[in-house]
Amino acid sequence: MTTVESLPNGMESLALYVEILQFYGRHMRAMDECRVADWTHDFTEDAVSRTNARPGPHVGRAEIEAGAEAAARKLLADGVLRRHCLSTLHVEEAPDGTVVARSYAQLVTTPKGGASELELFCTCVDTFVREGGRLLIKHRQVHRDDLPKD
Amino acid sequence: MTTVESLPNGMESLALYVEILQFYGRHMRAMDECRVADWTHDFTEDAVSRTNARPGPHVGRAEIEAGAEAAARKLLADGVLRRHCLSTLHVEEAPDGTVVARSYAQLVTTPKGGASELELFCTCVDTFVREGGRLLIKHRQVHRDDLPKD
Amino acid sequence: MTTVESLPNGMESLALYVEILQFYGRHMRAMDECRVADWTHDFTEDAVSRTNARPGPHVGRAEIEAGAEAAARKLLADGVLRRHCLSTLHVEEAPDGTVVARSYAQLVTTPKGGASELELFCTCVDTFVREGGRLLIKHRQVHRDDLPKD
16 A cells, blocks of 8 residues: 655645545535535445445445435434534555545534534545546445444 | 546546645644634635525625634634544546535534534535635635525 | 646646655554554654644654554554544755644544544644655644644
8 A cells, every 4th residue: 555655756746635525525514415426426336335324234325325315304304404524634555456434524514593502523444446537435434433433 | 527536547636635625634734723814815805705694695805704703713712623634535627627525524512611512514615716826715604504405 | 846736747746745645644543543553664763753632742753653552552442533634735955955734633543432523633844855765744833723832
């Protein structure tokens, strides 16, 4: 694995880090604004998404989309705003072109007519592949700190 | 509109994204440290600033400065520390050189002798122009999630 | 002092900013995951670390490590998860190669079986030097907003 740090003159690693920041800027906003199709488009067809908030993984883009649609429908029905505040990104590249991005997300939620609150915190480890020039998520592992590990 | 993602080899887009991160690192700190002149200097003379926390816009740098000065004076008088934690940035460039930056801000506030708390969350959409090499805000739209849209 | 902004074509400043984001992505995660040796390795042998949460500075890597080990041991014993959410970074370079990085950190803490909460907010000013190609912290000044200045 190589990193921006181990390649201070490696503009490719540098570009990749910024590309992933930009990716999340769009990706998180798509989820937060309930644009589910835009959000789902960031996963490969065969992507796997795991979280300790669910017993089993979501396998494949269709299953991932169905889960996101249910969540978005609930937010819209309740008039709740939820924002993924992404920080503390770390990016590593494998020689085969796979990219692992680790991020922190504070989920800030505002009920209709209420105050904004930290609803939960999670870590996210995404494995990216590049298809047709675009970075896509092939594997996602989310860990909510307020829930048991498994 | 082009983005860093659609131009993976486009070092200009890359540089712009980092320049805007650096811009906000300075800009938000200026506000948080009540250096109002430094902060106001980041707007064009004819800038317009809108927020759903006020009925009408602030039009022109002088009006924007007056609003910021009142806010800073109140913070200093009360001994309150307020920090803009910026995250989840997304940047788009228009062919005419205009740049639209979308960001999330958690405002963390600490009263004198008290604990730090999430006071509010807002989204910010800034439109930048370049004057004499510097990026300046020409239009700002802030939306507090705990207040109605209009 | 020069900044990314004053050098819009300066890819070196740009690279440095991203390198420091990546540095903190690894550094903060090392602390949060109680990998104290990895974290301590980011300081120079003669580093000085000051915070308004302690009367005196920690001087030298060994003293810094001892402090971090005590903190990590306590987190592990209590089953508490603590995350440093870093944002709003600003980076300046001096002509002598010294780099000053200013950051905001929200510490989000989750007790065993409990909800995640904002425990505290602090600002951090790190002065970096480069040794053997790696950026190392030579001086750290942390300020917790909920504690008096001195």
